[in-house]
Amino acid sequence: MRRLLPTLLLLSLGFSTLLWGLASLQRIFIAERDEAQARVEAERGALQEYARRTLEQLLDSELHPAEDEIGRALDDPLVGTSDLLLVVDGRQRFPRPVSFASGTDQSSQVLYLALRSGAEVEVEDPTSPWAERIGLHRELRTALAAGGHGPVERAFRNLLRHRTRYVIDSTLDLPSMTAALDELFDRAEPNLELVAPLLRDGFRDGGILVVEGLQPALLRRRDRFTAEDFRFLADRVVALSERAQTEVEDFRARAAEPLSTPLRMPVNFTGPSLLLGGQWYARADADGVVVGTSVDVDALMGVIDEQMRGRALIAPDDVVDLPAFDTVISPIASLPISVTSSRFVARIVDADQNYRIKSIFLVSSIGLALVIFALAVVIASRKQRFVELKNDFVATVSHELRTPLASLRLMAETIERKTAGQSAVRDYPARMVREIDDLNFLVDNILSFNRLDKGRWRPRRERVGLRPLVDDVARELAQWSSRPVEVACVDLDAVVLRADPELLRLLLRNLGKNACTYCDRETIRLEVRGRLAAGGWRRGFTLFVTDNGVGIPRREHRHIFGDFYRGRTTPTSRGSGLGLAICRKTMAAHGGKIRIATSGPLGTTFALEFPLSALEDT
Numbered sequence: 001m002r003r004l005l006p007t008l009l010l011l012s013l014g015f016s017t018l019l020w021g022l023a024s025l026q027r028i029f030i031a032e033r034d035e036a037q038a039r040v041e042a043e044r045g046a047l048q049e050y051a052r053r054t055l056e057q058l059l060d061s062e063l064h065p066a067e068d069e070i071g072r073a074l075d076d077p078l079v080g081t082s083d084l085l086l087v088v089d090g091r092q093r094f095p096r097p098v099s100f101a102s103g104t105d106q107s108s109q110v111l112y113l114a115l116r117s118g119a120e121v122e123v124e125d126p127t128s129p130w131a132e133r134i135g136l137h138r139e140l141r142t143a144l145a146a147g148g149h150g151p152v153e154r155a156f157r158n159l160l161r162h163r164t165r166y167v168i169d170s171t172l173d174l175p176s177m178t179a180a181l182d183e184l185f186d187r188a189e190p191n192l193e194l195v196a197p198l199l200r201d202g203f204r205d206g207g208i209l210v211v212e213g214l215q216p217a218l219l220r221r222r223d224r225f226t227a228e229d230f231r232f233l234a235d236r237v238v239a240l241s242e243r244a245q246t247e248v249e250d251f252r253a254r255a256a257e258p259l260s261t262p263l264r265m266p267v268n269f270t271g272p273s274l275l276l277g278g279q280w281y282a283r284a285d286a287d288g289v290v291v292g293t294s295v296d297v298d299a300l301m302g303v304i305d306e307q308m309r310g311r312a313l314i315a316p317d318d319v320v321d322l323p324a325f326d327t328v329i330s331p332i333a334s335l336p337i338s339v340t341s342s343r344f345v346a347r348i349v350d351a352d353q354n355y356r357i358k359s360i361f362l363v364s365s366i367g368l369a370l371v372i373f374a375l376a377v378v379i380a381s382r383k384q385r386f387v388e389l390k391n392d393f394v395a396t397v398s399h400e401l402r403t404p405l406a407s408l409r410l411m412a413e414t415i416e417r418k419t420a421g422q423s424a425v426r427d428y429p430a431r432m433v434r435e436i437d438d439l440n441f442l443v444d445n446i447l448s449f450n451r452l453d454k455g456r457w458r459p460r461r462e463r464v465g466l467r468p469l470v471d472d473v474a475r476e477l478a479q480w481s482s483r484p485v486e487v488a489c490v491d492l493d494a495v496v497l498r499a500d501p502e503l504l505r506l507l508l509r510n511l512g513k514n515a516c517t518y519c520d521r522e523t524i525r526l527e528v529r530g531r532l533a534a535g536g537w538r539r540g541f542t543l544f545v546t547d548n549g550v551g552i553p554r555r556e557h558r559h560i561f562g563d564f565y566r567g568r569t570t571p572t573s574r575g576s577g578l579g580l581a582i583c584r585k586t587m588a589a590h591g592g593k594i595r596i597a598t599s600g601p602l603g604t605t606f607a608l609e610f611p612l613s614a615l616e617d618t
Contacts, residue, residue, distance in 0.1 A: 007380045015373045022362050022369075029358045036351035040344050047313060047339040051304050051320050056272060056332045058300045059281040066293035070094060077219040078200075078250045082257075085280050085292035087265050098260045100227040108175040108229040112236070115179035129166035133176060136162055140180060144187040152188050156180070160198070164210050170221040171229075177214060178236045185243050196246045199237065215241065215251040230255075265290065266329050274330040297322060317342055459500035459589050463616055466495040466543070470528050473508045481516045483524055490529035495541070496616040499590055507586045508545070510579035511606060515547035524548065532615070541615045543608040544597060552599045561594065583608075590614055 070086050073079040073094060081094035114121050115137060123131045136159045143155040159180060163173065181198070184190045197203055203211040212220075214237050222230055234255040241248035266275065272283050275292065282292025305320045314320065318341040325336070467489055474487035497504070508528075516524050527546040533539055552560055559565050561584040564577040580594075587594045587608060597607040 011373055011376050018369050022365055026362050029355055033351045033355040037348055040347050044339050044344055048337050051337045052335055054304050055300055063293050067291055077216045083294040085282055087290035092262045097262055098257045099223045100230055101225055103226055105226050106228050108171050109232045112175040112179045115176055130168055130172055170224050174218055181240050192244055195244050199241050199244055199246050219254050269329045272332045277326045459503055461498045462501055464497050464499050464501045464504055467492045473512055477512045485524045487526045492530050495530050497614050498616050503586045507583050510582055511545050514579050515549055519549040521548055540612050541610045544605055546605040548603040551601050552604050557596050
């Protein structure tokens with residue numbers, strides 16, 4: 001399980017990286033969907049804002065002439081105000097509220113009839129202007145009865161001058177002037193240029209109104225009369241206007257307006273707004289004066305729809321709509337104008353579908369990754385189990401071979417002693433011993449490699465003198481090799497290492513055996529030399545082992561320390577490919593490393609680099 005841990009860590013890291021990548025991809029897909037929906041909403045919002053601004057422009061175009069009309073209506077009560085809105089100090093001025101005095105009093109009608117019939121009119125104060133007015137009215141009747149244009153005109157002008165000079169209650173003034181004009185038309189031929197302004201526009205002096213016409217005066221003071229008196233006087237004024245050939249239709253329309261109640265206007269609002277469910281479009285200034293006009297929002301929305309279609313801003317099946325609203329105040333800036341389009345819906349649906357498809361792909365990828373991860377773990381576990389079984393088998397077989405090999409070597413040595421005097425067979429036992437030693441060395445290498453590879457051989461560090469150790473290995477090589485072996489030691493006499501002696505012996509034996517195996521000369525020469533580097537970037541103790549073998553090609557330098565790798569220089573030579581691999585593992589166990597310092601046809605030099613901590617102070 002310990003050897004499987006790196007594989008599991010790598011697989012976990014790869015799987016985590018894949019999950020991170022897929023999560024990042026999912027965020028990208030979400031961003032793409034949100035961006036597509038945002039583009040749709042932005043396009044829809046732009047169309048809605050265009051429609052809203054167009055509606056505001058159309059409303060403003062209707063309000064501008066209404067403002068001029070409001071100015072006229074303030075001066076002239078004959079101007080209709082049913083489509084105008086004016087609120088000053090919280091009081092509705094337009095549309096003009098239509099109301100009458102309460103009760104059923106007909107005093108104005110009675111006064112008119114009395115003046116027409118010449119009956120006596122009671123006056124409470126004989127010195128009041130009203131008493132004077134009654135006197136002037138009698139003078140006019142007297143002049144009309146006597147005849148003559150001059151006296152009649154003078155009497156009528158005196159009556160007008162008196163009306164200019166004194167302000168008399170409208171319930172007395174208007175019936176008396178109406179009676180005077182009726183008297184004048186019935187009994188004389190009045191000057192129409194004089195009478196017409198008296199009925200409609202009034203008289204002005206230097207631009208100042210001094211005598212108000214009967215039509216506007218009666219409308220302006222409508223609430224002073226009862227309904228019966230007003231209708232009676234209005235009918236008389238209409239008849240007089242027709243006789244004087246004066247415009248009267250607008251007066252007739254204003255006089256026929258029904259009773260009304262004030263609008264329930266909002267107290268405060270800011271900015272252009274639709275009021276009372278969209279019936280009015282109005283603005284309010286800093287002083288709270290509300291100016292507006294009645295509008296037909298549905299008709300204006302139809303104009304906007306036609307305009308947007310004409311400019312190809314919306315498709316034939318798109319709908320621009322302003323839902324009905326019953327709020328008192330609806331600011332133009334926040335009107336809920338909507339643009340409904342099937343293409344917007346289709347684009348949003350496409351974005352959602354693309355997102356779902358990509359999400360399904362991501363989920364499938366995660367599932368596939370999980371399956372691959374599980375299979376990789378299973379395969380790695382089985383492979384590791386197979387390797388362990390193989391190593392256990394090799395170790396078991398190698399261990400079992402050591403006992404018969406030891407017995408064979410003992411018997412070969414015995415035969416060698418007993419046949420020492422027989423020249424015909426004297427080299428057979430020696431050859432048998434060498435072959436058994438070769439086989440025994442191979443078994444030792446396999447067992448050592450297996451222990452090192454599985455981490456079962458931990459170095460037991462002791463004081464190891466390099467010179468005695470090299471001499472021992474040299475003696476073993478001399479006994480094993482069929483050719484002379486010469487081993488030279490340089491600068492090793494005082495070198496003592498803190499190391500595992502068995503591992504160092506195994507390392508030097510493998511280097512020595514390789515030197516013997518891959519050498520085509522009569523004498524095998526080895527040089528073991530030490531060098532201490534206390535400074536620089538390669539600080540430590542280096543042991544150089546130089547042979548006179550055939551050398552190692554440069555193309556094999558990077559592979560030569562691999563497990564079970566055999567050099568191709570002498571393909572007929574025997575070997576397991578474990579010698580240099582054991583050397584590499586031995587140096588790694590001591591915190592050092594082995595490398596090829598030089599190699600050529602004259603031999604190879606291996607550098608065994610130990611850390612300074614491995615060097616024992618002497």
